[in-house]
Amino acid sequence: MLFKVERNNSTATEEDFRPNELERHIEVYTDYSQRFYRVSRDFSKQYAHIYSARLNTFRTILEPVIREKWQQDYKILKLCQLRDKNTPCVIIGTLFKFQQLKPSILKELSDELEIIPQPTRTHFVHESDSLVLEDELQRIKLVGDSIDVHQVVTGVVCAVLGSEEEDGVFTVKDVCWAGCGMQKPLPVLPNDRYIVLVSGLNMASKEADHLFSLHLLLEWVSGMSGTLTYQEELSKIVRVIVAGGVFANYSNESSLKESDVISSACTVDTFCAAVSSVAPLDLMPGSKDPTGIMLPQKPFHYCLFPKAIEYKSFNRVSNPYECDIGGLLCLGSSGESVKDIRRYSKMDDNLEVMRKMLDWRHIAPTCPDTVPCTPCIDSDPFVIQNCPAIYFSGNSEVFATDMYEGNIGQRVRLVCVPDFCTTKTIALVNMANLDCYSMKFG
Template sequence: MLSRSKSEYEDLSNKFRLTSFDYHKQYSHFYAHRLREMTSLLLPLAEEHWSNKYAVKKLCDLHEEQTETCIIIGTIYKHQAHKPSILREISEENQLAPQPPREHYADLEDKLILEDELQRVRLYGKVDGRFMSTGVVCAVLGSIEEDGRFDVEEILYYEAGPQKPLSNKGYNRKLVLLSGINCTGADDYIDELNLFQHWLCGNVFGKQNSQIVRVIVAGNSVGKATEESQTTSLQPRNNDNNGAVKAICAIDGWFASWSKSVSIDIMPGAHDPANFMLPQQPFHPFMFPKASKSTSFRSVPNPYAFSLDNNQFVGCSGQNINDLLRCTMIEKPLEALRSTLVWGHLAPTAPDTLACYPYVDTDPLILQECPHVYFAGNCDVFETDLHKGSKKQTTRLICIPNFSKTQSIAVVDLDTLDCKEIKFKTDK
């Protein structure tokens, strides 16, 4: 048995675990709490950033005859004509004004509106609606114009809050990130998974893999047994039951083998047999009967937050990034991931176009503290960058490649935050 480096682990995901299941609430409570909480976080930043030179006002205090510059804190609403609409679906069912479905909703004609508790105002000026989404809370500096629009001079985001110093233990420790195994019960990439298992257990490249302290599987462990038509994030997936059972049995065997050698955390994803709404809850132990016998195996929620030696890690299985790409003109998953970090929210498009539990008095998706590593699973290709925040925060951004497409994983050095891709492709 390979002797591994040790790392102190702490699960920080309790806020994503549901203790009640009340789906009768309206989402207005969720948006109201997000605005209240983000306002309390943004207000001191705005006063510091603009040196208390400008008054912070509510939209109801603005009048067209007043032209002084002021600060408004509110939630962005992006009016998009091509966004999925239940009213449009009903009209199509009745053969009224049918419209072809769109994979992307963003358009140059989209309008940005800022809302607070009472009113809303149209934004223009130094704000680019192409790269903004509904649900973002921000502070804007500007003035009201005669036509009732708000002329934006500058915009301020929370930027994921403060960050603890990076803990450097002085010896190599590595974290493995993979996603999108998409097992269907057939011999899915069995040679590549075997090679990965040998590498993980130290049978390839000697004992250098003893530096691996943990493996995170970021969603979509179970794939679709058959090809299905493309669905939007508002439409639940319909997995074939027999195929799902075979896939779970197969992936359970892999997880059981891996957990004998290293600690492994399994997140649910869009294709997995789990609840559809974010946050997705951990798999029941009965889902993986073989792997669950090991104390090194853990089912965790999506999103997932944890710490290793006091370094903070946060990540999702990719639904938040995919939905943001649909709603904006952001082209790369890495830039979408960076945007959510800057905005200080894991999934601003939830619950507008991304299904989410109807919280009443909390929003667990707000990034209260800036993580050292922030990742998204199930991306088409591996991408990474070291993001520098305005408050000297440093965050390693990682787009984890889809294993079924790339046969590759991401490996992070916990001391330096360096990240690299390792491929396990075999010639067949």
Template sequence: MTTDSAGVVQRAGASVPKTYEGEDMYQLPKVNREYEKQFASLYTHRLMKLRPRVLAMASAKWTNETINGEKVVRLSKILDIAHQQPCYMVGTVYCDMQFKPNVLKDVSENMYGAPPIVEGNPLDATNRNLRQTSYSNPATDQIALEDESGRVLLSGDIIDNTVFVTGCVFGVLGLELESGVFEVVDVVYPEIAPQVPRSLDHVVPSKIALVSGMSINSSDLDLVKLEILKEYLTGELGNDETRAASAQISKLIIAGDSIQVSQSLIGKDYAANSKSKYKKNHRTNYNAEAVNILDSFLCDVLQSLPVDIMPGENDPAELSLPQQPLHVAFFPKSRQFINTESRHFRPLTNPARLEIDGLHLLGTSGQNINDIFRYVLPNAAASTGTTPTDDDHVESRIGLIEANMYWQNIVPTAPDTLWCYPYQDEDPFTLYETPHVYFVGNMPRFETQETVLHQKSGKEVKVRVIAVPNFSATGEIVLLDTASLACETVKIVG
């Protein structure tokens, strides 16, 4: 904490470079976006980029491995599998799950007025609930590995106890015990991308405030809680100790869902059809009064504190990832602070890469993790390899956030079950650099941990992963120390 000559507490500052690598990684061209392209190129590019990194880890681990006394061999193609020959190979995971969105079914039911497809057996209450919350049915799920040559089903205890989602690139070790089924005894992930070394010599310790899910809704808004949050951030709340603590905040990052869609706009069938990418339930997320309230809130905070804001699922932005920055027209009061020199107010993409005081951050507004969670329910125990409590089955996301770092891809399920732009020559969701901090907004509760990853050489790469809680549900914001990367929460009670 510093004070001026008059004894007034001064706010901590944060240094944001005018430009930094990866800043525009998720920016799409403003014109000539080509949505008619197929998505196969995205999967192909992902496999091509990650395959050498997986093979580097697989070769280091399995080159001298034996199974049943027989030395394993490396296969360049899945189609080369020989019966009962120990081997390892690399491919892209595909999950065949009963309750995943089905384009043919959705189109036939919705666009052409065809009667709903009748299930083989009537769904009981449990399955009807799973249909709304999960893609998975453990009784029928099948996990496969595929490459350019073909596909093979995967089985084994490790498959049952490891999170697999469509789009991840893995290496698997085992052998084919029956035709078309590969018994897996071990898996490897891609080699960890390099991490930029960080020096703390010239860094003045400060805190970055992370908030998500403010859910401003003009028809049902807790203005008291929002006002208290604003006063805390601007240093106008509490005693000297509280004001001194808030003065340590050098930056506010809003990780999506600042706006809550009015229930009257959603419709009664939205919950049941929320997984569908093809039905007509998608609606406008624009609420003029709520956007005006958000603009006034930002304008007041920006008088004292730099702000970065990311769009989220419920904000007035496109549905597909990467979501583009919220338009400046939404912020008639706040846009005066948009300045390329000071970078005081920045509408960002979702996902977004940031650099603050030499700290490299990567963040999303939560759609990627919430979609992955639908793959593991009701198998939530697999998310961390342990047996969680009942609350963990519903609330915990930290294992899935950490898994993004192991997979070296933050949105593997796009475009299979999550909208995304049809990239042709790149996959920006695959990591070329491992961040120091990876945060995900709009999670059910606050969680954090230091994840320690290992490169092929054995070098440790440490990442602080953070589940940022939904503010409207929990009243909590997260404070990240820029020096130690320790996290704490502040609860706002309206």
């Protein structure tokens, strides 16, 4: 791909003002999001199927992990096989949290019953919260200091080591998580290559204070700014990923009006076409965008982008989204699951939540309990099948990044992609060394 740039400085000669054509570096790209695209949309089915499929998948994953951690010292039993009290064993099951402050439709109906309504809350953690472990047939209450009720959420599958007491509760001595799994060797690149991550463009907003920053971002990606040396660096941007919030960002709690979408559709299409003309663009939807709210979200409808779809470099992708760029596996979402886990736990840091999700080996454990998702039947599409090299979450309050290191040498670059509308900031990841930094367009 070619894009034209010009040098412009006070001491430049006539030769310096001649347009220079720099070739955009291209990396091999493969979309690995098929499991999100092919999810069944049969809403006549119950949500019990996804929990059953999730548990069956993690039984296969956890058994070798258990053997490595605890050897052959303890039997792996199902809840219905518990017979001997106070005998140590291992149970694999799904965690469920009883939470006093958890929103309930019955509580929401209290207005109609003329009862004092539940106060509006953004976090639903209470000191009385408790945990149970359940499988296909039974459930049992968990106690013990080895598992912190405030550091987990409903839907996480784990293995617990302990014993059933006389009062029928299970005392946990230790916990085994699935871990992030095997990671394929990271590629060795001779030169720098960059992936741009941006989210929360909020282009349907009637406030135009961030539009100038959007134009600066477009000029920057196009190579229309800086010296020739800097423009050569910009030619190393191999892909731009927009992680949700294209039409509306998460800070806008009001519902997106149809008239706002219609009036902004042309602007969004023009922006996407302009970016796609100079660099490959992957466009993910978010919960506030005009697409189905249930995860996994399907790509935007093509009719919204009559100009952008003319470019082969323009890709409408799912949310969550997984792809391989030059040998680096990238996985991420537009941020719904991270925000939801923060609501139902005492984890306030997005990076901490993302580390937990890798340990749990699951993108959205609270689906379908508190995050809407389609009633999957045969499999759980949110299980992390392969350990990524880059794991991102969009629409964060601020930019943040860290390196996650697994117990068998996995290295994962964690990126909290900031909301562009409020921060005017994007994230860049160097594929050569997984370094990450932010850039602000103010």
